[in-house]
Amino acid sequence: xxxxxxxxxxxxxxxxxxxxxxxxxxxxxxxxxxxxxxxxxxxxxxxxxxxxxxxxxxxxxxxxxxxxxxxxxxxxxxxxxxxxxxxxxxxxxxxxxxxxxxxxxxxxxxxxxxxxxxxxxxxxxxxxxxxxxxxxxxxxxxxxxxxxxxxxxxxxxxxxxxxxxxxxxxxxxxxxxxxxxxxxxxxxxxxxxxxxxxxxxxxxxxxxxxxxxxxxxxxxxxxxxxxxxxxxxxxxxxxxxxxxxxxxxxxxxxxxxxxxxxxxxxxxxxxxxxxxxxxxxxxxxxxxxxxxxxxxxxxxxxxxxxxxxxxxxxxxxxxxxxxxxxxxxxxxxxxxxxxxxxxxxxxxxxxxxxxxxxxxxxxxxxxxxxxxxxxxxxxxxxxxxxxxxxxxxxxxxxxxxxxxxxxxxxxxxxxxxxxxxxxxxxxxxxxxxxxxxxxxxxxxxxxxxxxxxxxxxxxxxxxxxxxxxxxxxxxxxxxxxxxxxxxxxxxxxxxxxxxxxxxxxxxxxxxxxxxxxxx
Numbered sequence: 001x002x003x004x005x006x007x008x009x010x011x012x013x014x015x016x017x018x019x020x021x022x023x024x025x026x027x028x029x030x031x032x033x034x035x036x037x038x039x040x041x042x043x044x045x046x047x048x049x050x051x052x053x054x055x056x057x058x059x060x061x062x063x064x065x066x067x068x069x070x071x072x073x074x075x076x077x078x079x080x081x082x083x084x085x086x087x088x089x090x091x092x093x094x095x096x097x098x099x100x101x102x103x104x105x106x107x108x109x110x111x112x113x114x115x116x117x118x119x120x121x122x123x124x125x126x127x128x129x130x131x132x133x134x135x136x137x138x139x140x141x142x143x144x145x146x147x148x149x150x151x152x153x154x155x156x157x158x159x160x161x162x163x164x165x166x167x168x169x170x171x172x173x174x175x176x177x178x179x180x181x182x183x184x185x186x187x188x189x190x191x192x193x194x195x196x197x198x199x200x201x202x203x204x205x206x207x208x209x210x211x212x213x214x215x216x217x218x219x220x221x222x223x224x225x226x227x228x229x230x231x232x233x234x235x236x237x238x239x240x241x242x243x244x245x246x247x248x249x250x251x252x253x254x255x256x257x258x259x260x261x262x263x264x265x266x267x268x269x270x271x272x273x274x275x276x277x278x279x280x281x282x283x284x285x286x287x288x289x290x291x292x293x294x295x296x297x298x299x300x301x302x303x304x305x306x307x308x309x310x311x312x313x314x315x316x317x318x319x320x321x322x323x324x325x326x327x328x329x330x331x332x333x334x335x336x337x338x339x340x341x342x343x344x345x346x347x348x349x350x351x352x353x354x355x356x357x358x359x360x361x362x363x364x365x366x367x368x369x370x371x372x373x374x375x376x377x378x379x380x381x382x383x384x385x386x387x388x389x390x391x392x393x394x395x396x397x398x399x400x401x402x403x404x405x406x407x408x409x410x411x412x413x414x415x416x417x418x419x420x421x422x423x424x425x426x427x428x429x430x431x432x433x434x435x436x437x438x439x440x441x442x443x444x445x446x447x448x449x450x451x452x453x454x455x456x457x458x459x460x461x462x463x464x465x466x467x468x469x470x471x472x473x474x475x476x477x478x479x480x481x482x483x484x485x486x487x488x489x490x491x492x493x494x495x496x497x498x499x500x501x502x503x504x505x506x507x508x509x510x511x512x513x514x515x516x517x518x519x
Contacts, residue, residue, distance in 0.1 A: 025073040026066030031401055033066035041068025049492065051386060051414040054078070058415065064401055075409045080422060080445040082398045083411050086390060087445070087453035094390040095119070097455070098408050109312025111458070123454065125305060126313065129267045130461050138180040138263070139362040142466055145175040146473040147357070148189045153478055153508055162483050165330030165504040169470070171197055173325040176466050177318050181264035182249055199241050200322050242318075246311045264317060268310045321459055323497060324384045325466050330504045331382035332375060332471060334490060335429050337480035337506050342431060346374055347511070350475045357476070365468050373431035375467055379449040381429060382498055383413045388451055413448045414498075422446040474508075483507040 019038050026033040034057055036042050045053050054076060057065045063079035077083055086094050096115050111122045128134075149172045156163055171188035174196050178186035188194035249265060305313070336343040349370045354360045365371075388411040392403045403409070418426040422443050423433065432438060450457035457463070482488065485505035493499045 019071055022071040022073070023068050029066070029402065029404075031064070031066040031075070032061035033068075034061065036068045039070065041070050041072070043068070043070055051412060051418075054412050054415050055418075064399065069408075072408060075403065075407055077409055077411055078415050078419070079399070080416060080419075080443045083416065083445045083448075084452070085398065086409065086411070087388070087451065087455070090396060091453050091455075093392055093394045093396045093403075094409070095393055096391045098389045098391050109306070109308035109310070110316035111313055112316055113312065114309075122305065122309060122313070123458070126268070126458055129264055130459060132461075134267075135461060135465055136362045138462075139365075139465070139469070141179045142176050142469045143360060143473070145172055145179065145189070146469045148172070148175065149470055150473050150477060152189055153474060157478075157508060157510060162485060162505050162507050165333050165506065166326055166499065167503070169326040169329040170201070170322065172470060173322045173329070173466065174200060174318075176325070177321045179263075180462075181317060181321075182246075182314065183253070183263050183265060184245075184249060195241060196245075199238050200319060202235070202238055203319055242315050243311065246314050249314075250307070250310060265310075265314060268305055268313060317459060320457075321463060321466075323499065325463050327382075327384045327497065327499045328375070328379060328463070328467050329470055330500070331384075331498075332378045332467065333480050333506055334486075334504045335378050335381070336374070337482050337486070338488060339429050342374060342429065343475075343480060346370055346471075347475050347479070350472055354472055354476065357473075360469070360472055360476075362465075365472055366465070368468070368472070369436070370431065371468055371471060373434040375464065375471075376434040376447065377429060377431040380417045380423070380433070380447055381427070382492075383417060383449040384499075385449070385497060386414045387412055388448065388455075390455075411448070416446055416448060419446070477511060479509045479511050481507040481509055 016038060023036050023038075023041060034042060034045075037044065057067065057076065058078050063077070064082065065076045067074050067076055077086065096119070097112065099113075099115070111119060111126065114122050149168070152168065152171075153163065156168075171192075171194070174188045174194075175186050178184040178188075178196065186194060186196050188197045250269070253265060253269060336346065349368055353368055354364050390409045390411070392405055392407040392409065395402065395404050397403070416422065420426055423446060433442065445452065450460040450463075483505060487500070487502055487504075490500040490504055491502050493501055
């Protein structure tokens with residue numbers, strides 16, 4: 001009895017001694033760090049709103065701060081010059097993202113999970129999927145989905161209903177990705193019970209109080225056990241649904257052969273056959289700054305994707321595209337509704353460049369300068385994702401702070417994009433920040449909704465085009481207004497995605513009715 005108690009006491013003492021030693025890592029490295037608590041480190045503090053907590057850290061300790069995600073030492077970097085070096089100039093020191101502790105069979109083959117040389121090969125295979133030529137060929141499918149979006153909006157107005165942006169734009173985003181990327185007719189806008197939407201929503205219902213997540217963070221040694229029994233954070237029925245969908249899509253496509261259909265799935269199936277001299281993301285006619293600038297990184301020789309990698313990348317693109325685009329559209333709509341002078345200016349541009357449905361073309365949409373400014377400023381204020389993560393693979397020193405091999409790094413997008421040193425009066429919605437005259441004055445790392453450097457989002461141009469098409473089609477006919485249910489400002493999601501938990505509720509008015517009322 002006494003021996004057992006003694007052993008328990010010794011284990012507890014050893015556990016907390018080890019915990020204390022882990023949480024003095026930054027002190028030993030001479031890196032400023034806020035106080036942390038046993039076992040949880042600084043993690044519990046982040047439940048409030050973690051970008052607000054990060055802002056407090058940076059104000060008190062400087063632009064590079066050490067924190068503890070449970071016992072895991074994590075470096076927060078909000079110095080824009082250092083961020084630029086990490087993401088671009090010194091990319092070879094920070095090639096990989098952090099490895100997920102819990103494996104997910106569904107996503108393991110995707111580019112987000114790939115490491116080192118295999119990541120380079122997959123990136124090289126998929127990058128040509130989003131050139132202007134290929135996006136232009138996908139454009140009619142996007143426009144078709146946007147026309148359905150207008151029909152749904154019209155029905156809401158006729159029934160006297162307000163819109164909830166996630167409910168309106170989520171199905172649109174799913175239809176666009178399904179048709180443009182995979183040749184799937186999802187029809188989620190006209191079928192409210194479409195399983196695609198229901199399962200996609202559940203993927204993003206992750207909670208930091210998930211028991212499996214807490215177990216593996218508190219006791220990292222349990223990860224191999226949990227992985228062996230496939231006890232990940234994603235429910236098995238979700239994995240099964242998406243796996244079956246894409247297995248069938250791949251089988252059907254392979255059975256029919258290369259029919260000339262140009263979508264993301266076909267490009268993955270035949271990517272190794274692509275001409276290596278295709279245009280990459282920095283097309284001459286691109287309306288977005290090249291996010292992979294200033295780097296010596298060069299992709300390696302192409303090799304084909306295996307089945308696991310095709311499915312992993314397909315599901316990653318579907319889920320990430322759904323969340324980013326639908327959330328981005330919601331925030332654009334909210335900011336237009338609460339800044340009517342901006343909305344009036346944008347509607348004028350739409351009427352001038354695309355007065356009728358037939359005028360909505362790839363060229364007219366991509367050349368709408370003010371529309372581009374509005375979307376970029378919206379994503380500055382409300383970036384769909386809040387963090388970029390990297391792992392140091394070769395020791396390097398910045399500002400007398402040595403980042404050692406294996407160090408986990410978080411780059412807080414929100415804090416950079418709300419830094420008053422980079423953006424005067426950062427809470428004000430001012431699309432003119434991104435006008436051609438002023439854009440050159442902006443720090444390259446002051447705007448990072450899609451990252452920067454070789455790890456920048458591969459689908460950035462697809463996502464922006466999807467948002468622009470939806471906005472142009474809607475603003476040809478409608479006007480956004482706030483309603484009694486509109487939260488100002490909206491309550492934001494925490495721990496990764498900003499998607500408002502209470503939604504964004506707005507009133508959508510036909511323009512002729514708004515014009516009559518405004519006289």
